[in-house]
Structures are given as structure tokens and as C-alpha cells.
Amino acid sequence: MTLDSLQIARAARVAQRQLGARPGEVRSAILARLAELLGERSADILEANRFDLDAAAKSTLAGPLLDRLSLTESKLETLRDGVLLLAGEPDPLGRALTRTELDDGLMLRQVHSPIGVLLIIFESRPDAVIQIGSLALRTGNAVLLKGGSEALHSNRVLVDCLRLAVSEAGQAPDVVSGVEGRAAAQALLAHDDLIDLVIPRGSGELVRSIQASTRIPVLGHAEGICHLYLHADADPEMAARLAVDGKCDYPAACNATETLLVDREFLPRLGSVAAALIEAGVELRCDARALPHVPGAVAAGESDGATEYGDLILAVRTVDGVDDAIDHIHRFGSAHTDAIVSEDAEARQRFLDGVDSASVFANASTRFADGFRYGLGAEVGISTGRIHARGPVGIEGLLTTRWLLEGSGQGAGDYGPGKRAFLHRRLPVS
């Protein structure tokens, strides 16, 4: 098995380099055919999924997991629509990011290129095969898909659809492969010569265990401990609205608010915010200074204020001004998304400048940190890494660049003191 997965990765590299060098229409045709196949083979897909669901029902899989495992006609239609949309998009490869005329007849371009071979490790949701597989093909990457064993049969049929679409376009299907079993995935994680980027999709635990076991760059986030800071000059009505939205809109999301930082000067007005949260069903765990201002609150324990609850629980911590709030965020946050509520422009600016997180907001809910809401189109993931991609990541997260130089016989020795000088004329990119 171990040997197999390495061979699969090597074949993926070869196939990827071929696919990446083909015109964009080839990749569009693959995606158009994939959309058709999802329709033509829907019966097979749903049958395989039923098999997985039956097995899961007999096991200890919890309700929400069964939901995520389940495919339906309507889910397939949504997937098909997404793939078709992607098929119609302009080719991202070869698009120039910069153009510089180094000299007459010596033109430099920096262009978008595929990253290479991606390893996607995901849990439960077989939809991920199509969502990430189609994004990878749009960007000319190879993709190895390692799903959870609970979705084995569903994933197999979906990977088959991807491979069929590729080979019917006359390309080597090895550009997409399924990877099965933990040992195979572990073997790949040890090979930074074979895999260029790992994208985990699943629990924080999954992400952490992958980050700890590989030197390959990982695009993802292990946790989202997001803060909402109520400044001394926060409008209490807005504060209540953003706290309730941040906590209750979707408590399990990574961009849900987990800690409410309350300026000590806002404490006298905390009551109405707390009442709105309590009415929305939120349990408030308050530090000693906030506690007297919140009837019915629970005293915070040691871990409150540094926990991703993923539930209707909110830590409430008191801070002494903007700088103390920023300091708290740096010490206890996860650099995912943090927001300030304030009517004071100077305080907002200080917060926006000072907080070293992927997303920093003023007078908006932490829940906006999301690729769709940011207008990025398809979301590849949310990254709390500082390198390559940060925050919500669109299709650009699957791209790197190459430098292309076209000359007419120039040597570097032609340039220098007393010889030719570079023009370095920056040209617009069209």
C-alpha cells in the first residue's frame, strides 16, 4: 500500500505537468464533461452512498456526521451547478501578474501556474471530492484525495467520475487519484518531494495532527478563537447585534465569536448586550470584573477565554483599553478573525493596525470571514498560516507563479557599467 501511494503521486506529477501545459479549453472541457457525468451516473453515486450510509447507521456515527455523509439528488445538482460554473470561467493559468520590459526585445512576465500535486485529506463529506477535485483541475493541479473510511464507496465512484472526465478529454487520468487507508496518507505526508501542498478539511484535531506530522506546507486552520471587542465607545445596540450574530448565526463555524472582550469602561452598559445573548440561548462565562454586570452569568473557569466552544457558550473577559484588548487577542487568540465595536474612528484604526490576525474587522460580525462573503468565488479553505495564503482562500490558493522571459539573444554580460542599461519599464497587464 505504501509503495502504491508513492507511485500514484509520481504518476500524478507527470500527468499534472502535461495537463498544466495544455490550453485552458482542455480543462474547461474536462469540467463540462464532469458535470454531465454527475448526472449520467447519479444512480451509481447514490447507490454507493446508500451503502456507506447503511454501514454508518450500524456504527456509532452521530447524527450530524450522517448528514454530512449523505448525498442526495439535490446535493448532486448543486455540485453539478458549481462544476459548470467553473467550466465557464476564464482560464487562470498563464494570466500575467506583472509585465516588465527589461530592454528592447527582452520581455519578462510573471504568470500564474499550477502548484503541482495537492493532497486533500477530508472527513465525512464526499461532496469534497467534486468540490476540490474540480477546483484542482480548473487550476491545472493534480489532486490526491484521501477521504474517511466511512465514505469509501461514495468517494470511489466520485473519483471515478473525475478520472473518466479527464481521460475522455484525452488526458492522463492519473492527475486525479483516490488514496485509501491511513498508512498510504502517512507515506505521502513524509514526501515533500512528491506533494507540494496539503489541504485538510475537517476537525481541528485532524488539521493539528497533519501539521505535526509533515514538512509539506499545510493550507488550513486548526482552530478559530475569534474575539469581539466592545470598546468604551461601542454603541450598545450594535454591540448586542454583532455579539448575537457572531455567536449564534452558526455556532459550530470556525469564524463564530468565542470570546467577548469588554472594555472596563463599557462594563456599565454590558447589561443589555448580555441580556440579548442570554435571550438567544447563550451561556455567558464571565471573569470577576464582568460578573457583577451580568445577572445569571457563570463565573469563568481557567480555560474560558482560550477555548473554541463551537457551541452557544461565550467567554466574557474585561480589558483595559484597546492595547490591552490587542494584547489579549495575541496571547489567547488563534489569529483567525477578530473584531472591534466602536464609534471612535481612532480606536478602530488602532485595532485594525495592531491586531495581527488573518482577518481584522471594525463594526462587523466575525462571521463575515468566509470566501463566499469576501466575493472570492469558490473557497479552497481558510488559512491561519502566514505564508502563501492567509484568511479565506479562493482559487489563488491553488496557484503559484513562474517567470517567463522572452529575448532575442541577450546575455547578462551585455549589461553593466559602460555597457547596456536595463529599462525596467513596468507595463500594464491586460
Added chain:
Amino acid sequence: MTLDSLQIARAARVAQRQLGARPGEVRSAILARLAELLGERSADILEANRFDLDAAAKSTLAGPLLDRLSLTESKLETLRDGVLLLAGEPDPLGRALTRTELDDGLMLRQVHSPIGVLLIIFESRPDAVIQIGSLALRTGNAVLLKGGSEALHSNRVLVDCLRLAVSEAGQAPDVVSGVEGRAAAQALLAHDDLIDLVIPRGSGELVRSIQASTRIPVLGHAEGICHLYLHADADPEMAARLAVDGKCDYPAACNATETLLVDREFLPRLGSVAAALIEAGVELRCDARALPHVPGAVAAGESDGATEYGDLILAVRTVDGVDDAIDHIHRFGSAHTDAIVSEDAEARQRFLDGVDSASVFANASTRFADGFRYGLGAEVGISTGRIHARGPVGIEGLLTTRWLLEGSGQGAGDYGPGKRAFLHRRLPVS
């Protein structure tokens, strides 16, 4: 010692976050003061350097290494000019890369931000302290500088200048620190929570050993096995010129040509190219098919064609067309820089599309792969990694991004079917 370097890194993080949040003028003032200090303290700097040089002269350090270790008044002046230039440049931080109006009164910006804490590991050249230190400060990063023991005293005085310039601007000097001793550097390489990016400056061996010993992203290249491919339709005169320039302009450089790929159809015209190379003092190591066309050539051994000579030696390998050349480059190259010589536009395009290297050239010398020649301004390094930065890297290599969202109280729950819709209006960046 180990504990110390971790404390230094933690203090660097705190100081960096403060410096990065200050207005650009503060960082400009630091650099302007640094330029002055390099003048005011030149006697101290040169004395410390003489001490290192004396010690090195008694050791076994080779001539070229002594050259690199040596500082002179004129080298200091060049450094000073570089720092002043950087001081006058517009602040790269906070510059918007994208601006999107998500809705009325809900504005998203993606802005340039410092990466965080950089670890620079370099050999011999104490100039690197000022070159990289000033680039790090311009971009609001903290920088830990680990030089070779042979330059210990020179590096100490230069790090002192940097720290003094920072503290005289009222900022915490911990944003710059020297790191001494191998154990201290190793301890830092084990902490991806403390260091965000490692930049090695030195031999391929140094880079490889660092890459193998850390999970922190490394910006650099271990080797440069660059190819020049003479296509069937190459102009022999141009081929000779680019081969000589690529090999002889600076043979020790990473972008020097190491392997000449000769199309079998070009073999009959190889003689004049070979003659020009031999006249320039190059030893040619030819495969069996090329050998008969090159009087005085040496038969290639096993490692020729997969070696970075760094010297006036060139491997000559025969290939069967563009695709075979591309295949050879993928198998034996280092994805640094590869070039084609051809009068045939279609062949050139196929090569530019198909070669998966950081820099791909047509009818130009591989020696052009360089930040200055690309017009990037100061060069941070050349990266053969595929993530974050690829090829010659300018100041952008020291930057990441953050997403800033400024609203007027919006919650994510306000949007959706039957509710408000996003505008997602892309605005120009000014």
C-alpha cells in the same frame, strides 16, 4: 543558550507587532538613522572586521571566503547607499492589494502586512546583516540574524547599529537580534510557533541541512542546475553567445548554465558552439551522441548532466525534440531556470508552457534570473520552493496579507435568500 534564543524570539514577536503597527515614517526614520550610524561607527565596524580577518587568516579559510568576510570603506558606503534608498521608499505596509465593497458601508481590503519573525542564517558575508536587516525593518518584520562564527565580531557591531537605530526611534530594539552558536539556531529551527520564515544565505549544503531540519517555511534554493536547450531551429551564433554567457559570465552563480541540451537535429551545427565554449576555457563533458561533433571533448560520466559544477565545466546531452528536452529538465533539473534557443515560435511557446521551473526563458541567458535584473529592487533571495515566493524574490517575499473589513454594524445573518444580497463590487486600488 537554548533557552536564551527562544526568549529572544518571543521578545522579537512582541516588538515586531508594535513596530508593524506604527506609521511608515517610523520605519523610514530607523533606516535613515541606520545609514548615519554606518558612517559614524565605521571605525568600530572596520576594527571588528579586522579582528575577524586576522583570526580567519590564521585558520584554513580559503581566499574567496576571506574576500567575502572582508568589509571596506567602499563596501560600507555601498551598504549605506542601499539603506538610504530603502529609507526613502514608500511604505509597503498597509498597501491595499484588493478592495471590495461587499455592501453599502461594508468595505473589505486585503492589505500587505509583515510576515512576523524572520530567521536569517548566513555564512561569511557580514554585509548580509545590514542588507537583510534593513529589508526586514522596511517591511515591519523582526529579524534574528545567525551569522558564521568567522564573522562573529563584525556581525556583533553591525547588529548593534541596527538595534541602536531602532531604539533611538523610540521602538523596542528586540525587533533585531543576533543569534550565536549552532545550538541556538537549532533550537529556533524547532519552533514553528516562534519563527515564521527562515532565509538561508550560503551554500547549497547549508540550505539543504536547514530544509531537512525544520518544519518552518524556508525561502531559498539548494541548487541551481540550469539548462540551455539548443532546439533544431536554433541560430548557431545566438546559441554560442548564450551558452558562453550562461556558463562563463559568473560560473559560481546559481543561475549559471550547467547542462547544454542539444537537439539531435542541431548536432551537425554543434561544432561552432563547442568551439566558442572551449575558447572561453570551458571543459565539455559530452554524451555518446554529442561526442563525435565536439573535437577535444571529454566523455560524460554518470553524474554529468545532473551536477551543479559552479565552475567552467558544462555537461552536453543530446535530446530528441522539445518534449524530450522538457522531460530531461524535469528529471535532472532543479526547477531554478531553464532556457530554449530557437527561431521557431511554436517550439519556444511549447517550452515556455511545458517547463515547470521558477524561471523559463526563450532566447536569453539563464544568467538573467536575478532580482536586480528582473527590476525587483533589493533581492531577498531566489526561491525554488513553489509556495509563497518563486524565483527571484524582492521585498514582497517578506510580506504577507491581512483582510480588513470596515462595516457599520452588519451581521452575517442579515444576508441570504430573501434577505440582503452582497454587492461584491471590486474597486480600484489607489
